[in-house]
Amino acid sequence: MSWSRQGGGGTERRGYHHGNLREALIEAAVSLIAAKGPAGFTIAEAARQAGVSPAAPYRHFRDADALLGEVALRGFERLEAALTRAWANGTPAPVPAFEAMGRAYLAFARDEPAYYAAMFEAHVPREAAPGLQSAGDRAFAVLREAADRLAAGVPRDRRPPALMMALHVWSMAHGIASLFVRPDPSRRKLPMTAEELLEAGVLIYLQSLGLAGGG
Template sequence: MSASKRAGENRDGEKRGYHHGNLAEALVQAALDLIAKVGPAGFSFAEVTRAVGVSPAAPYRHFKDREALMAAIASRGFDKFAEALAKAWKDGKPDALSAFKNVGQAYLAFARKEPAYFAAMFEARLSPGSTRELTQATERAFGVLRQACDALIEGLPDGKRPPSLMMALHVWTMSHGIASLFGRGDAARRAIPMTPEELLEANILIYLDGLGLSDN
């Protein structure tokens, strides 16, 4: 059996009408599958169309070009990301500190469980302001971080309270550094004698200690 497809059939050879019905969505899903396998730069637009069973020209009715598809995926990724972080934060329950650590862990969990989104978000070399949706979704995700920081430092005396924006950026970069370098099983740049989760938890604890927010 050859793997080639005829137009008018999807990847399983099922027939469909001349019109797909929900091509934009199908393209996004197929692209996610491919990104998970070979990274955001490792697959072709044409491959996506074959997976979906349409002609190579079809996507252009829905996305200006290959990058527009990537931006759509990244934008959706940031939405899911914000959602995952917010869920981990859980309004600071049961207590601010452990909820805070959960947010950091959720960052790693997202990188691990949604490598395709993560790659589209951070490794697709999208021009930053690529899309309004992308920018907004990014800010939503960052907002969760910022909110968690605000809650956590609320109790600190005025003189010892760090700017929450800076703190949020620190947490973001610590999480992101670990996720980028060690977060996805195979692509790690170096073997480490602990899990990324442990590494991040220790990093955040030491950092919070430095801010005078230690547990004990």
């Protein structure tokens, strides 16, 4: 067996057949993207980390985009879970819970750079992984429903459209994450943390809509 494993990673190899190559490749992809960016990931290197020949991955993924798409899909699922946890069904109160979602978004970008990159920077074609689009939709839906609950706290005649609120907040969170959390040539120093910047922005925005203290 010329493609001996070098330990670490997923399951131990049990002979000619790997046993869990698909998972091992995904793990390898995540660690490679985290280390070298989405462009630094290659099928060949992932195969090497998994201890198999360079051709083996093609038994599990049509091409590199499909593997990247699977990483992105799992990223959306993780993000959805993180947002759901942060929102905590609106407890202790809708506005602070909403803010917690913002922090969770930034934390995700910071702590899971590989998933974040696969989701938003790798430009994986929508059809690369089945369910990718809908996984993205589900993550957004968490924010959307939180916005619904927030909007419901405003008298009907002044109630803002929840979808618009969700889009605004998602955009600002995503913009801050892209510009200031992830490394980038356009990145600049901030006089505050990204979390503080987002929290301030969301508060100012919500105030204007008759939420969040001010008005």
